[in-house]
Amino acid sequence: MIITASEVRALARVLDACDREVPVTWESGNAVITGVIRHLHTGPREDVREATVRISGTFEFTFPMAKVLEMVADGTMALDYRP
Numbered sequence: 001m002i003i004t005a006s007e008v009r010a011l012a013r014v015l016d017a018c019d020r021e022v023p024v025t026w027e028s029g030n031a032v033i034t035g036v037i038r039h040l041h042t043g044p045r046e047d048v049r050e051a052t053v054r055i056s057g058t059f060e061f062t063f064p065m066a067k068v069l070e071m072v073a074d075g076t077m078a079l080d081y082r083p
Helices: 003-018 065-074
Strands: 021-028 032-043 050-057 062-064 077-078
Touching: 003 032, 003 065, 003 077, 050 065, 062 065, 065 077
Parallel strands: none
Antiparallel strands: 021 032, 021 077, 032 050, 050 062
């Protein structure tokens, strides 16, 4: 699988956000949800493309890395969100 430079940059932004545990916000239906991106779990193969990302808010959310990258790319998730 080929990873483009823009995909690597987006992945680096998400990994940095996880390491720093920054506030995030994302759209879910008609709601805007905020939380803190906590960490990722890569599993036994340690393939970051297959990782899951945990976000703490009112509830705990777990997203596949691919979904987080998609939301960041299309602007429905903001990393290091500070109103």
